[in-house]
Amino acid sequence: MSAYFDDKDLAHFGDLKTHHPELWDKFAAYYGAAFEPGELTKREKLLIGFVVAQTSQCPYCIDSFARQSLENG
Numbered sequence: 001m002s003a004y005f006d007d008k009d010l011a012h013f014g015d016l017k018t019h020h021p022e023l024w025d026k027f028a029a030y031y032g033a034a035f036e037p038g039e040l041t042k043r044e045k046l047l048i049g050f051v052v053a054q055t056s057q058c059p060y061c062i063d064s065f066a067r068q069s070l071e072n073g
Contacts, residue, residue, distance in 0.1 A: 005058075005059045005060065007059070009060070010059075010060050010063055010064075013060070013064075042072055043069070043072045043073055046065055046068050046069045046072055047065075047069055049061070049065040049068075050062070050065035050066060050069050053065050
C-alpha cells in the first residue's frame with residue numbers, strides 16, 4: 001500500500017451501504033440529525049467540519065466538507 005488515503009476511494013463511500021445496510025442507515029440518521037439547523041445553521045456546522053478536517057488533515061473529510069460547504073453557500 002503506497003498511501004493510507006487514495007482519492008479513488010472517496011467515490012465509493014456510498015458503497016458502504018451495500019456491506020452493512022443497518023449500520024449505514026443508523027449513520028445516515030445520525031449524520032442528518034447532526035447537521036439539522038439549531039443553535040447553528042447547517043452552513044455554520046459544515047464550515048466547522050471543514051476547519052476540523054483541515055486540522056486533522058483527513059483528505060476524505062476535507063473533500064466532503066469543502067463540497068458540502070460550497071453547495072450550502
